[in-house]
Amino acid sequence: MRADQLASSLLMCFLLSLFLVFPAPTRAQEDIPKKFLVPPPPFSPGIFPCSQCHQGMPVNRTPRKLELMHQDIELKHMPGGWCFDCHNPTNRDTLRLANGNLVSFEESYNLCGQCHGTVLRDWKIGIHGKRTGMWNGEKQYLLCVNCHWPHAPRFKPLKPMPPPVPPSDIK
């Protein structure tokens, strides 16, 4: 073994031992997902659990136009996206993050936060999204999907309430 090889392998060993002594914090350790008080996800009636239909159905991974079910879903979110970018093909009752971790529908904000990280950060501290409850106590959050339908997330326009009566019309 040449001297430089020996030196490099020794350095390698030293670095490895460093990792053993001071283990790098893993992703799971640094943010243990805090539980937020959220309402149930706004499923269409009778649609959940998904496994009641999908159980035993073969998984078709090819992007296509859906004709038998879910025809109402036209994906206007992330061009070129497909169901399994978020839904878990092997267990439809869960969602799947890009790193393979599974999350429940109640914690879907972790899924949204993969791309919308700054918004998730604001949501956790109460700057984004609606909070109800107590300003000095327990707060009720809304899930991202309570306001943004995930398949076409732009907030839908509303009918405004009537304008105030102008002073000229007050009798």
Added chain:
Amino acid sequence: MKKIPGKRAEKPIGRRTFIKGAALGLAATALPLNKADAFFWEAFFQKHFLEMNDAEIKKVIERLEKEAALKYKKEIKIGTEKAIPGVSFGYGLDLSRCIGCRRCEYACVDENNQSKDPQIHWITVLRFKKGEKWVDLEESEKYYNPSLVPEPGYFYMPVQCQQCENPPCVRSCPTQATWKEPDGIVVVDYNWCIGCRYCMAACPYGARHFNWAEPTRKPEEINPNTHYLGNRPRYKGVVEKCTFCIQRTRNGRYPACVEACPVGARKFGNLLDPNSEMRLLIERKRVFRLKEDLNTSPKFYYFFAYGA
């Protein structure tokens, strides 16, 4: 010069007659003819709210609750919760999210028992054209009525009482019927207000409203959870304004407009708590206060959570 004989000269009133008459008159005014008259004299001799002790306040509240129950045929609770120590309320409004739907305006009316006719709204939603000079509030539109909001090319800014740290309305009041509470809420005592409307002239935000006629509201529309300094039934000829829903916030709840906003543009919290959403948003977001140059120091922060 000819002297014109008057009635008085014909039949002079003697000292005794005068004293007798005066005594009779006084006795007549002091005699409570019915319940309403009793209320009138008790209200007439009511002390300033800040000078009353707890027992006196309790008596006043009892009277006001009876009065309200008679008027609306319904039990109405009038609270007197005091400011929570170590709390200064602040409000945030995200102009990058507001869609101008006026849900807050009507939630406020229902929570705070504003008059339906003549109509009083504590919140005004202003519409501005994007890309134009907009800080000039005179150029704004208040009566917009499209089928759907938000309209492309416009943005919206709700305005209500800014709960100034240095409130010009309080200084202008000749009777001290309005003052700033320790938690920063500017309140009005409707039993002390004489209706001169100086405060309305002094307010740079148009946030104060006057009861030009007896406020009307159906009994079933009355919110029975009220506060003396907030949403209790008002009288003709008094000024009223937003109190950050004092009856809710002093019990830890969010104001009604915060809970009504469908886009979550409205934020509320304690400015003295470094972990409240108000402090976090002031530290992290682009924030401004309306007409800051007037040195009113509002505690109402407009901000932009999104976009440039």
